[in-house]
Amino acid sequence: MTDRRPVTAEITGGILPPTTYPLLPGALSALWFALQFRPLGRVQWERFERYLTGPGADRFVAEHLTGIGPLSLQVLLPDGVHHLRLGWTGAEAPGADTPDTSGAAR
Numbered sequence: 001m002t003d004r005r006p007v008t009a010e011i012t013g014g015i016l017p018p019t020t021y022p023l024l025p026g027a028l029s030a031l032w033f034a035l036q037f038r039p040l041g042r043v044q045w046e047r048f049e050r051y052l053t054g055p056g057a058d059r060f061v062a063e064h065l066t067g068i069g070p071l072s073l074q075v076l077l078p079d080g081v082h083h084l085r086l087g088w089t090g091a092e093a094p095g096a097d098t099p100d101t102s103g104a105a106r
């Protein structure tokens with residue numbers, strides 16, 4: 001699955017400000033670059049590495065964004081909890097406060 005839509009990514013707490021990328025692989029790469037040398041626990045580090053850079057990561061994340069919606073994951077660091085947010089740019093962008101007017105039940 002190749003999705004050629006722009007995405008917006010951020011990690012709260014000043015780690016990665018909300019940034020729009022033309023394609024999902026660039027956003028995943030930037031998120032991993034921002035996290036890989038942070039003091040994450042071993043399990044958390046391995047999960048982020050697999051989720052952001054592993055085989056088929058862009059396909060897996062694209063399917064999540066399309067089928068479920070924006071991604072929001074906790075990042076536990078010594079200074080507290082931060083949030084990794086990723087979504088298609090537009091109404092579903094991280095931090096967007098656009099109400100759902102589709103009438104569809106969730």
